[in-house]
Amino acid sequence: MAPPSIRDVAAMAGVSVGTVSNVLNRPTKVSGPAAERVLAAIKELGFVRNDAARQLRAGRSKTIGLIVLDVRNPFFTDLARGAEDQAATAGLSVILGNSDEDRGRESTYLDLFEEQRVLGVLISPFGNVTERLERLRERGIPAVLVDRSADGSAFSSVSVDDVAGGRLAVEHLVAHGRRRIAFIGGPFEIRQVEDRHAGAQLAAVRHPGVSLEVVDVPALSVIAGRIAGEAIAARRPEDRPDAIFAANDLIAMGVLQALMMRGGAGITVPGDIAIIGYDDIDFASAAVVPLSSIRQPSALIGQTAVEILLEEAETPSSPRRQVVFQPELVVRESTAGPDAG
Amino acid sequence: MAPPSIRDVAAMAGVSVGTVSNVLNRPTKVSGPAAERVLAAIKELGFVRNDAARQLRAGRSKTIGLIVLDVRNPFFTDLARGAEDQAATAGLSVILGNSDEDRGRESTYLDLFEEQRVLGVLISPFGNVTERLERLRERGIPAVLVDRSADGSAFSSVSVDDVAGGRLAVEHLVAHGRRRIAFIGGPFEIRQVEDRHAGAQLAAVRHPGVSLEVVDVPALSVIAGRIAGEAIAARRPEDRPDAIFAANDLIAMGVLQALMMRGGAGITVPGDIAIIGYDDIDFASAAVVPLSSIRQPSALIGQTAVEILLEEAETPSSPRRQVVFQPELVVRESTAGPDAG
DNA sequence: GCTCAGGAATGAATCGTTTCAACCTGTAGC
DNA sequence: GCTACAGGTTGAAACGATTCATTCCTGAGC
Numbered sequence: 001m002a003p004p005s006i007r008d009v010a011a012m013a014g015v016s017v018g019t020v021s022n023v024l025n026r027p028t029k030v031s032g033p034a035a036e037r038v039l040a041a042i043k044e045l046g047f048v049r050n051d052a053a054r055q056l057r058a059g060r061s062k063t064i065g066l067i068v069l070d071v072r073n074p075f076f077t078d079l080a081r082g083a084e085d086q087a088a089t090a091g092l093s094v095i096l097g098n099s100d101e102d103r104g105r106e107s108t109y110l111d112l113f114e115e116q117r118v119l120g121v122l123i124s125p126f127g128n129v130t131e132r133l134e135r136l137r138e139r140g141i142p143a144v145l146v147d148r149s150a151d152g153s154a155f156s157s158v159s160v161d162d163v164a165g166g167r168l169a170v171e172h173l174v175a176h177g178r179r180r181i182a183f184i185g186g187p188f189e190i191r192q193v194e195d196r197h198a199g200a201q202l203a204a205v206r207h208p209g210v211s212l213e214v215v216d217v218p219a220l221s222v223i224a225g226r227i228a229g230e231a232i233a234a235r236r237p238e239d240r241p242d243a244i245f246a247a248n249d250l251i252a253m254g255v256l257q258a259l260m261m262r263g264g265a266g267i268t269v270p271g272d273i274a275i276i277g278y279d280d281i282d283f284a285s286a287a288v289v290p291l292s293s294i295r296q297p298s299a300l301i302g303q304t305a306v307e308i309l310l311e312e313a314e315t316p317s318s319p320r321r322q323v324v325f326q327p328e329l330v331v332r333e334s335t336a337g338p339d340a341g
Numbered sequence: 342m343a344p345p346s347i348r349d350v351a352a353m354a355g356v357s358v359g360t361v362s363n364v365l366n367r368p369t370k371v372s373g374p375a376a377e378r379v380l381a382a383i384k385e386l387g388f389v390r391n392d393a394a395r396q397l398r399a400g401r402s403k404t405i406g407l408i409v410l411d412v413r414n415p416f417f418t419d420l421a422r423g424a425e426d427q428a429a430t431a432g433l434s435v436i437l438g439n440s441d442e443d444r445g446r447e448s449t450y451l452d453l454f455e456e457q458r459v460l461g462v463l464i465s466p467f468g469n470v471t472e473r474l475e476r477l478r479e480r481g482i483p484a485v486l487v488d489r490s491a492d493g494s495a496f497s498s499v500s501v502d503d504v505a506g507g508r509l510a511v512e513h514l515v516a517h518g519r520r521r522i523a524f525i526g527g528p529f530e531i532r533q534v535e536d537r538h539a540g541a542q543l544a545a546v547r548h549p550g551v552s553l554e555v556v557d558v559p560a561l562s563v564i565a566g567r568i569a570g571e572a573i574a575a576r577r578p579e580d581r582p583d584a585i586f587a588a589n590d591l592i593a594m595g596v597l598q599a600l601m602m603r604g605g606a607g608i609t610v611p612g613d614i615a616i617i618g619y620d621d622i623d624f625a626s627a628a629v630v631p632l633s634s635i636r637q638p639s640a641l642i643g644q645t646a647v648e649i650l651l652e653e654a655e656t657p658s659s660p661r662r663q664v665v666f667q668p669e670l671v672v673r674e675s676t677a678g679p680d681a682g
Numbered sequence: 683g684c685t686c687a688g689g690a691a692t693g694a695a696t697c698g699t700t701t702c703a704a705c706c707t708g709t710a711g712c
Numbered sequence: 713g714c715t716a717c718a719g720g721t722t723g724a725a726a727c728g729a730t731t732c733a734t735t736c737c738t739g740a741g742c
Contacts, residue, residue: 002400003458003480005728016692021730031690046476051456052402053728055393056697059343071421077412081439093453095436098422112434115392117344135387139344222627257629261601283624286563288598346698357722362700372720394698397727 004045012041024049055117060140064094064309065113066302067106067123069147071098074281075298076124079146082302083122090310092119103127114141120309122146122302130154142312144305148191149322156312158305158323162192165294165327166199169245169276172292172329174207176336178243178274184215184228184255185247193220193247196278200245213241220247225254233259233267240267243274243335249284252277252291256334260288274335290332297325345386353382365390396458401481405435405650406454407643408447408464410488412439415622416639417465420487423643424463431651433460444468455482461650463487463643471495483653485646489532490663497653499646499664503533506635506668507540510586510617513633513670515548517677519584519615525556525569525596526588534561534588537619541586554582561588566595574600574608581608584615584676590625593618593632597675601629615676631673638666 010017015034022029023038030038041047055061064087068076084094095118097109106126113121114136121136121143123129133143133155145157173181183200185193197214204212215231217224225246232240232255246252252275259267259275269275269289277284280295304323311318351358356375363370364379371379382388396402405428409417425435436459438450444467451473454462462477462484464470474484474496486498514522524541526534538555545553556573558565566587573581573596587593593616600608600616610616610630618625621636645664652659 001479001481006730007728017729018692018731019690022691025730029690034691048452048455048480050397050458050728052393052396052458053697054730056391056397056699056728057730059697061393071412072415072418074413077439080412088449098418108429111389114389117391117393138342139389140342222624226627226629254627261629283563286567286595288567288602347700348698358699359701359722359724360720363721366700370720375720391698394727395700397698397729398700400727 003050004047005050006047008045009038009041009047012045013037059117060119061117062092063116063118064092064306065097065109065116065118065121066094067097067099067109067121067125069099069101069124069126071096075147075279075296078298079302082299083306084302085299086303086306090306092310094306099126101126107132110136114139117141120144120313122305122309124148137316140316142309142316144309144312146301146305149324154320156308156320156322158301158308158325160296160301160325160327162195162327163199163202165278165296166196166201166245167203168199168327168329169196169278169294170200170203170210170212172331172335173243173245173274173276174203174210176243176274179210180213180241181210181243181245182213182215182232182241183245183247184217184225184251185220186217186224187219188216190220196245196247217251220250222250222254222257225251225256226258227254229255229258232273237272241273244276246275246277249277249279249281249291249293252293252334253283253287256287256289256291270333270335270337276335280330284330285332287334289334289337292332292335293330295328295330297328301325344391345388346391347388349386350379350382350388353386354378400458401460402458403433404457404459405433405647406438406450406457406459406462407435408438408440408450408462408466410440410442410465410467412437412441416488416620416637419639420643423640424647425643426640427644427647431647433651435647440467442467448473451477455480458482461485461654463646463650465489478657481657483650483657485650485653487642487646490665495661497649497661497663499642499649499666501637501642501666501668503536503668504540504543506619506637507537507542507586508544509540509668509670510537510619510635511541511544511551511553513672513676514584514586514615514617515544515551517584517615520551521554521582522551522584522586523554523556523573523582524586524588525558525566525592526561527558527565528560529557531561537586537588558592561591563591563595563598566592566597567599568595570596570599573614578613582614585617587616587618590618590620590622590632590634593634593675594624594628597628597630597632611674611676611678617676621671625671626673628675630675630678633673633676634671636669636671638669642666 006017006020010020020038023035080096087094099106110132124147143155145155147159149157149159183197188194204210215228217228256275276292278294280293284291284293347358347361351361361379364376421437428435440447447467465488484496486496488500490498490500524538529535545551556569558569597616617633619635621634625632625634
């Protein structure tokens with residue numbers, strides 16, 4: 001019942017434990033017949049390496065710890081997937097922790113990862129974790145921040161340029177002839193919201209005659225969007241914007257629902273009002289009117305973060321890097337449909 | 342730079358390694374002053390247990406492996422959360438693997454878990470994994486199936502009664518006076534779809550005068566739902582159902598969008614047609630018309646599965662258990678709104 | 683026939699923790 | 713003053729894979 005060990009394999013194959021280990025780790029060092037006997041014994045016994053013993057000897061595990069703010073957000077699951085795939089090519093695995101925007105949970109995961117002597121930590125931080133991460137680094141565990149550009153340069157980071165995303169969105173709306181644009185989003189404490197708005201502002205001021213109104217909402221949710229949308233529908237037609245830039249897709253969908261509802265004010269999308277969201281979640285293309293959006297290279301972020309992490313694990317003295325990706329415009333009917341203005 | 346070991350702590354505190362270990366694991370066995378010195382040394386050195394060494398000695402890790410079909414499905418993340426919380430009360434952690442309905446990925450995770458000598462495995466199986474799981478059990482690693490009642494009784498399982506869920510939905514519609522009901526769902530190879538339909542059928546035949554039509558769709562997605570919804574809106578009014586039971590919330594939302602679209606056939610929900618979905622995802626309550634649904638106790642499933650797993654890990658000879666939870670009806674406007682029929 | 687090179691195989695030491703038999707030391711009982 | 717006993721403490725063995733200095737073999741070269 002106890003799993004067979006490398007010793008059992010050695011006994012069965014009639015070789016020493018060292019040879020079995022060589023078959024597993026340095027196959028070229030072993031003669032053909034010996035290797036065959038060992039492999040046969042492994043198969044026969046159903047031997048599986050004991051990872052704990054390997055780790056103990058190696059002093060480090062073959063696992064990367066990843067802590068995300070919210071597993072239910074497609075952005076993070078895609079990011080995780082990218083990290084996983086990249087790790088797999090190096091024979092590593094990723095263990096995923098969901099902090100759920102809770103300092104306690106975040107901290108618990110960091111403890112766990114430290115006990116496990118993980119190879120490195122990827123984290124989209126919520127609380128102030130710099131000290132914790134610094135301690136990990138002293139212990140030889142590197143960390144890379146994801147979805148957050150590192151303020152100082154103490155740690156490497158991989159993020160997306162939200163300012164550029166906001167600019168993209170508004171430039172696109174302007175290019176399609178829109179002039180009165182509303183930014184719907186909030187709360188502004190969230191860095192991403194602030195940056196997206198800043199980008200929108202930048203783009204707007206570059207075009208004379210273009211105005212940017214701000215509609216502050218309490219959360220990045222469908223409901224918040226619907227309420228904002230209803231308020232806009234209730235305005236006199238001449239007071240309505242001709243385009244809406246929502247801080248994320250959930251808000252955009254809520255707005256869309258409100259505008260399109262029968263019994264509404266007879267507003268058409270994109271005819272009367274164009275709408276663009278942010279994140280390009282799956283639901284975006286499935287909306288009543290397929291939603292234009294700003295796509296972030298989520299998987300690529302994860303992938304790149306793992307690459308940097310491995311580099312730092314290999315060469316602790318390697319310089320920190322701040323990678324910032326550019327987001328991409330995804331045009332669908334909600335801004336460029338058949339009856340667009 | 343190498344992390345301090347229990348030996349360093351012992352040296353600093355002027356005690357033996359055995360005593361340090363006792364402080365950590367059996368605090369009552371250690372005298373006050375000794376314990377204090379040890380704790381001080383731990384703090385001073387920033388000592389953190391090496392999990393690999395513990396595991397090696399214990400022969401088993403303190404981790405539970407969980408493999409789900411799709412991390413992006415809120416049902417599974419809630420389940421994972423339940424499992425995690427329950428595990429935490431026993432001082433264990435959960436590592437989450439996403440098979441993404443891919444046999445290869447599923448198998449890779451099982452390999453990983455076996456190498457890690459996890460305490461046990463929770464799995465919502467995709468491929469045929471019975472042999473793999475049986476081998477694990479021979480090695481002393483128990484497994485519990487989640488979201489799938491085990492056919493034989495070889496393994497314990499925790500699932501939800503989908504037949505009962507289907508029955509609930511239709512009984513509810515009938516109780517609100519609906520007579521011509523359409524079940525929209527597919528593909529029928531998915532057990533859940535089949536069971537939900539079977540339950541709907543059972544309820545329908547119990548009521549004379551109630552008919553149940555089936556609209557087969559190729560996927561459980563918003564788009565599939567919208568297409569089906571458009572087809573229904575295109576029918577002559579007298580040929581339309583007066584209620585729709587969708588196999589999941591995504592389909593229900595697609596149908597809802599199609600029926601409510603301006604330029605549609607002037608159909609009101611729930612006035613002309615009531616709609617009920619399944620799963621009670623967050624979006625359900627955020628739909629244009631808040632969606633009635635069938636709620637599954639996702640977190641409770643995860644929690645219970647962990648309980649059973651721990652029992653089997655403790656007592657391998659304990660009898661297998663098949664736990665089946667009952668789903669719950671959640672009534673919102675889409676079936677019982679102000680203008681319901 | 684002897685030496686030597688080099689490939690192949692060996693097995694003891696090691697990683698850090700837990701466990702447990704053995705070993706104090708002081709106290710209570712007689 | 714001696715034994716019993718219990719609460720504290722000790723330190724060596726064990727877990728299983730990896731590593732590396734050492735040994736063993738084989739065949740080539742002279």
